[in-house]
Amino acid sequence: MKTIKLLSLSVLAALTFTACSDDDETPDVVHEEEVITTLTVSLVSGNETITLQTQDLDGDGPDTPVITVSGNLAANTVYDGSIVLLNETEDPAEDITEEVEEEDEEHQFFYTVGTGLDVTTEYTNFDANGDELGTEFTLTTGDASSGELTFTLIHEPTKPNTGLEDAGGETDISATFDIVVE
Amino acid sequence: MRIYALMLVLLSSISSISQDCNNSLSGKVVDLHDGTILKGAMIIVAGTEQVVISDDDGMFTITNLCNQTYALQISHPYCSTNGYKIKLDGNLNRTFKLEHHLEELNEIIIKGKTVQKQATLQEKKVASETIEQYSNGSLGDVLNTISGVSSLNTGSTIVKPIINGLHSSRISIINNGVRMEDQEWGVEHAPNLDVNTAENITVIKGAGALQYSGDAIAGVIITEPSKIFIKDSLYGKTLLSLSSNGQGGTLTSKLTKSYENGWFGTVQGTLKRYGDFEAPDYVLSNTGSYERNASLRFGLNRINYGLEGYYSLYKNNIGILRASHIGGAEDQVSAINSSVPLIINDFTYDISQPRQDITHHLARIKGFKKFNSLGKVSVQYDYQQNHRLEYDIRVGDDADKASLDLVLKTHTLLADLDSRLSDKINLKSGITARYQDNFADPTTGVRRLIPDYEKYDLGIYGVGTLQLQDNWLVEAGARFDYTYMDVFKWYRTSFWESRNYDELFPEIVIREENSQTLTNPEYNFNNLSATLGTTYSISDNYKLFFNYSLASRVPNPSELFSEGLHHSASRIELGDLQFTSEISNKIALTFQKQNTNFGFSIQPFVNTIQNFIIIEPTSVLQTIRGNFQVWEYRQTDAQLYGVDIDASYEFANNFTYNHQFSFVKGYDRTNGGPIISMPPVNTTNELTYQNADINNLNIAIQSEFVFRQNEYPDNNFEVYIPTTETFEIVDVSTPPDAYHLLNFRSSIDFSLQKKSKLTLGLNVTNILNTSYRNYLNNLRFYADDLGRNFLLNIKFNY
Numbered sequence: 001m002k003t004i005k006l007l008s009l010s011v012l013a014a015l016t017f018t019a020c021s022d023d024d025e026t027p028d029v030v031h032e033e034e035v036i037t038t039l040t041v042s043l044v045s046g047n048e049t050i051t052l053q054t055q056d057l058d059g060d061g062p063d064t065p066v067i068t069v070s071g072n073l074a075a076n077t078v079y080d081g082s083i084v085l086l087n088e089t090e091d092p093a094e095d096i097t098e099e100v101e102e103e104d105e106e107h108q109f110f111y112t113v114g115t116g117l118d119v120t121t122e123y124t125n126f127d128a129n130g131d132e133l134g135t136e137f138t139l140t141t142g143d144a145s146s147g148e149l150t151f152t153l154i155h156e157p158t159k160p161n162t163g164l165e166d167a168g169g170e171t172d173i174s175a176t177f178d179i180v181v182e
Numbered sequence: 183m184r185i186y187a188l189m190l191v192l193l194s195s196i197s198s199i200s201q202d203c204n205n206s207l208s209g210k211v212v213d214l215h216d217g218t219i220l221k222g223a224m225i226i227v228a229g230t231e232q233v234v235i236s237d238d239d240g241m242f243t244i245t246n247l248c249n250q251t252y253a254l255q256i257s258h259p260y261c262s263t264n265g266y267k268i269k270l271d272g273n274l275n276r277t278f279k280l281e282h283h284l285e286e287l288n289e290i291i292i293k294g295k296t297v298q299k300q301a302t303l304q305e306k307k308v309a310s311e312t313i314e315q316y317s318n319g320s321l322g323d324v325l326n327t328i329s330g331v332s333s334l335n336t337g338s339t340i341v342k343p344i345i346n347g348l349h350s351s352r353i354s355i356i357n358n359g360v361r362m363e364d365q366e367w368g369v370e371h372a373p374n375l376d377v378n379t380a381e382n383i384t385v386i387k388g389a390g391a392l393q394y395s396g397d398a399i400a401g402v403i404i405t406e407p408s409k410i411f412i413k414d415s416l417y418g419k420t421l422l423s424l425s426s427n428g429q430g431g432t433l434t435s436k437l438t439k440s441y442e443n444g445w446f447g448t449v450q451g452t453l454k455r456y457g458d459f460e461a462p463d464y465v466l467s468n469t470g471s472y473e474r475n476a477s478l479r480f481g482l483n484r485i486n487y488g489l490e491g492y493y494s495l496y497k498n499n500i501g502i503l504r505a506s507h508i509g510g511a512e513d514q515v516s517a518i519n520s521s522v523p524l525i526i527n528d529f530t531y532d533i534s535q536p537r538q539d540i541t542h543h544l545a546r547i548k549g550f551k552k553f554n555s556l557g558k559v560s561v562q563y564d565y566q567q568n569h570r571l572e573y574d575i576r577v578g579d580d581a582d583k584a585s586l587d588l589v590l591k592t593h594t595l596l597a598d599l600d601s602r603l604s605d606k607i608n609l610k611s612g613i614t615a616r617y618q619d620n621f622a623d624p625t626t627g628v629r630r631l632i633p634d635y636e637k638y639d640l641g642i643y644g645v646g647t648l649q650l651q652d653n654w655l656v657e658a659g660a661r662f663d664y665t666y667m668d669v670f671k672w673y674r675t676s677f678w679e680s681r682n683y684d685e686l687f688p689e690i691v692i693r694e695e696n697s698q699t700l701t702n703p704e705y706n707f708n709n710l711s712a713t714l715g716t717t718y719s720i721s722d723n724y725k726l727f728f729n730y731s732l733a734s735r736v737p738n739p740s741e742l743f744s745e746g747l748h749h750s751a752s753r754i755e756l757g758d759l760q761f762t763s764e765i766s767n768k769i770a771l772t773f774q775k776q777n778t779n780f781g782f783s784i785q786p787f788v789n790t791i792q793n794f795i796i797i798e799p800t801s802v803l804q805t806i807r808g809n810f811q812v813w814e815y816r817q818t819d820a821q822l823y824g825v826d827i828d829a830s831y832e833f834a835n836n837f838t839y840n841h842q843f844s845f846v847k848g849y850d851r852t853n854g855g856p857i858i859s860m861p862p863v864n865t866t867n868e869l870t871y872q873n874a875d876i877n878n879l880n881i882a883i884q885s886e887f888v889f890r891q892n893e894y895p896d897n898n899f900e901v902y903i904p905t906t907e908t909f910e911i912v913d914v915s916t917p918p919d920a921y922h923l924l925n926f927r928s929s930i931d932f933s934l935q936k937k938s939k940l941t942l943g944l945n946v947t948n949i950l951n952t953s954y955r956n957y958l959n960n961l962r963f964y965a966d967d968l969g970r971n972f973l974l975n976i977k978f979n980y
Binding site for chain 2: 059106114148
């Protein structure tokens, strides 16, 4: 008798649980914050602007970044470079460059010039301690050549440093472009 | 019986006619709990100074009593003394039931029946002295002392037990009669319980607790609270443990008040605080922890009925090695190739990101009543709330915001019936109803790792034991579980489509927003689990156990729904929503010899698992953040086998040698390769000196040897490094070398007063300060394991 009572009690409880469930409300979509989807490098010389862009709208998702280079660079020219970082999963897109520049002591861009490419780079903006930040820079081309140019954003690097090798930290962005100087 | 009663009535009527003091009181004294005859019980009749002792059959007779009311007092060495008022009107024959008391009572009432354990699987018990030695550690640390149990670590503070090669969702933890629901699916999620709440911890290497779960493919861990005596008393203990490594300590205290009438209450609390731990050569930055626990237990314990309430709070803030938080494969190459961690800061007690902040509430209420005809009926309701916050290194406004914020709430109702069908057959049966709700807070600004879901379970089980002969026991049990899951999962639309889910499951799509697709997968699982076993005592010393268990496990939410970057592993993990239940067939044998000076146990096992869920690398994905290895969950057929050996030999007075050896192998039977993260062969040898005459002095020296794991899947991959313009191998597979650790342990007791005792203990782990890396530590790529530690234990019993 007791068993039956208990059984019915438990079944009742199970039913109550079921009755409690309310499926009307579905969870909200998560707007990803601080995700960088897009890196745009503008290289300006006089009236000419060359744009290098990598765009990875699904982040860790299966789609690979779309990399575009708007044109070839001119030989023996000085370009003023600037970097803009966007989170395009938000509408309107969020400018992450501001955050990087606000936390300048904890960030640094590195420029890696591949074999064969005859260009040099120089930092033109610095953090509060006078160490390199690199969202702005100059790029000077030499003679006609071609090769890879890689932009790496490191979070919490050791500062000052002599380059990527001893900077440590964590890679926030790594974007490689095929560049032609003509 | 009826005739007997009739005769009694007849007899008493005759004597009542006689109206003199020639009446007799005869009777029998038995144990109230199980009717066992109590011989040697003393029956005193107040006022007549008559004293009799019950004979071998528990019988006694007192003569020359008048027709009046007498006060009797019955006492027995193992029972509470009880008083009775007897009104005599002629002769009387009566059975007196005494409450069986102290050890035995508590064995049976409090401990024995809290968890129905399978008798045909050899269980390994960790005694309270061992737990006290590890009061500063975690459950995984304590269980590491058992052969066949190792641990999967994330640093030194997140320690997950591994039983016979398997861990996480494949282990059920029964904490104080409650099945833990603490998001155990994650490899970095250690069990959320304070070892100091447990009086003893038992490990069963198989699906040995069908009352609670049928999915314990690896095994079951049972923690039990201390026994409480039914007598008026107030006692407690306080334990302080101080460590040189981590420069911190643990303070735990417990106080119990009990009453003769069965009421009792216990309060307990633990505080742990450690700073950065240290490897032999450097500080392991950001590995401190701050843990605060409290528990309260109260109840009424009568022999035939009882009621108990329990509440515990576990709160822990754990730092995770700073150097383990890295970006993509490029960072992985430099981290793995560097011989020291890339970030080493000065020692600090501060815990910063990455870190975990966990709060676990557990409340239960339980009652039981015994019915002569039916058996013992118990009903239990428990509620658990697990709140897990994980903080990553973030920038800007989000710097102090959690990246993961999960709340898991679980309600469980259990009803059990324990019936003794005959002298030889015992049957335990019951039902379970469980409701679980997981909520992932979207305000983290990071996509949910685990989706919101609701889960309903309904289980029914029965376990029968048959005592064929005095030395031969047979046991069989079965459990059926029905599980329904209702899930709301936001997929990245690109992933949803790349998996072809958009064509396979268009009906579960609710809406699309922000390049993400909301889906509503629903699951129904019907799982059967069973156990069949036997125990045979060959002689007084030798015993043989055989057990077969069938266990079925519902895939956990991480296996079904993972879809994104796992930071500390620097890899992208992908689940599969089409998984089915894992089914394990495990055969375990134990051959055991128990003797005062020489004993051993040999435990081989074979575990064959269908639809075994493993995670393995499938590709390398290029993202704007760099390259990441992609690991996907897959179902396959697996087989594990191994043997655990324990031996102890008292080779001279007070000197004992203890030996442990564990061997396990695991293979993917579909692809043929070895399974990742199998514990390497290891052996522990210990020499102890114990002398009860010198203040219970105990000195032990222990050698722990862990072989190199030679069988592992090759998951290495190549990545292009722009700075050097070369392809580098990312070695995420090669296990570290074998290592040998020496440990020292000592303790001595001092009696302070009549009822209080002080125990001092000094332990040293890793005496030689050996630098080593452990294959089963997820952070082995980044840093060495712990260096030498001096541990001082001060225990005060009162």
